[in-house]
Amino acid sequence: MAKLPPFGTVFAPQMAVASFEEGAFGAWEIEKTADFSLHPAAHVFHYGSACFEGLKAHRGLDGSARIFRLDAHAARLVQSAELLCLPPPPVEMTVAMVEEVVRTNRDEIPEPPGSLYLRPTLVGTEANIGAAAHPPASGLYFVIASPVGDYFSGGIRPLRILIEEEARRSTEGFGMAKTGGNYAAALRTVVAARKDLGADQVLFAPNGLVEETGASNFLLISDDVVVTAPLSGSYLHGVTRDSTLRLAERLGYRVEERPLPVQEVLDWEGEAALSGTAAVLSGVGTFIHKGEEITVGSGEVGANTMRLRRALTDIHSGVAEDPFGWVSVV
Ligand SMILES: Cc1ncc(COP(=O)(O)O)c(C=O)c1O
Known part of the structure; x- marks a missing residue:
């Protein structure tokens, strides 16, 4: 191409x-x-x-x-x-x-x-x-x-994500609006993370509970479970998040939508990924938290992340059937 x-x-x-x-x-x-x-x-x-x-x-x-x-x-x-x-x-x-x-x-x-x-x-x-x-x-x-083409430069590669517990991306109730003001509010934090730490994005986790990144939702993934924060007014209700959860269930993963503490993310032994229309499903290789670098799994994009990403992109292109009726053909 x-x-x-x-x-x-x-x-x-x-x-x-x-x-x-x-x-x-x-x-x-x-x-x-x-x-x-x-x-x-x-x-x-x-x-x-x-x-x-x-x-x-x-x-x-x-x-x-x-x-x-x-x-x-x-x-x-x-x-x-x-x-x-x-x-x-x-x-x-x-x-x-x-x-x-x-x-x-x-x-x-x-x-x-x-x-x-x-x-x-x-x-x-x-x-x-x-x-x-x-x-x-x-x-x-x-x-x-x-x-x-790809949203993150460099194609499919493990991302570096700063976990931020102080700054908020938006507010209760307004975070679920897809509006420029929310991106403007997050920008200073995202720019500093990129410049100072070489991070690709910031995972906002006010009061130690994960919400979303500056431009995508966030999932923990293992061989048998997908975990993500429950929907709230504080962050965007991603269509890719919903699609990934429904596909994961269909592929036999257990899906857990529940409060996700930062400590659990840091201790997680499986994979982590960002989900969004632009990001599709992008694997995390490294977290940066309070000055420390934490490798996620092997540090590469995980096999389950790639499997779920593939399940999604196969429906996009019509390689796989569309069991949920998600695609409008014009
Ligand atoms: C802040 C934010 N959260 C989450 C998402 C994911 O939403 P969707 O999967 O509907 O694209 C996006 C957009 O991609 C976003 O900008």
């Missing part, structure tokens, strides 16, 4: 765009992917009225375009929009927009393991810097697409 540029830096030629006024969406259209012109007082620039989704379309073995768990992502966008007091885009509207963006950009879908990353995004554009305490009356809803 031809080498793809860094994740998220090139864009497919067509996007879908709609606007909203007073909570009502207008008709959406397919347009050329191009700049928007926004007033400098646009609500999103000042008060962070923005939320988004991230999902992928994969090229099937038969050349078809296969969108993974579109309904689940459309439903999560509704949840995020409600938390931000933005008008929730109806699920059917998101489904129609995403499917059309995939159809119209079909030739842009790279061969596996590449994919077409899709980014539905909702922003408040009302020009009103006095509206700090009001949701924007007007805004845009658009879906852009980006042909992508």
